[in-house]
Amino acid sequence: MGPGVSHKVAIVRPYIERKTHTEIERTLKHSLTAIKRYILTFSRVAYLTEKGYTTKEIAFLPDLREIDEGISGVIPPIQRRPGV
Numbered sequence: 001m002g003p004g005v006s007h008k009v010a011i012v013r014p015y016i017e018r019k020t021h022t023e024i025e026r027t028l029k030h031s032l033t034a035i036k037r038y039i040l041t042f043s044r045v046a047y048l049t050e051k052g053y054t055t056k057e058i059a060f061l062p063d064l065r066e067i068d069e070g071i072s073g074v075i076p077p078i079q080r081r082p083g084v
Contacts, residue, residue: 011038 011034014024021039025032048058 008038011035012042015039015042 010028011024011030014027015021019027021032021035024030024035028035045058048061
């Protein structure tokens with residue numbers, strides 16, 4: 001597994017499947033700090049998606065600049081909902 005999108009998706013996908021941070025760390029041999037960071041970013045994006053924000057709006061936020069490339073492998077493209 002190389003760096004970039006697939007790396008982030010490989011960490012977030014098991015989390016969605018209810019794996020623990022420790023299980024993900026053991027399986028992917030990645031630091032717990034990085035795993036927590038990727039999951040926190042994903043959680044923020046998921047929350048903002050539910051609130052109706054677009055990918056571009058979310059990516060504008062300082063800590064979420066990599067949203068277009070990082071999370072799109074896990075969740076479908078974000079569309080703004082009417083009336084939000």
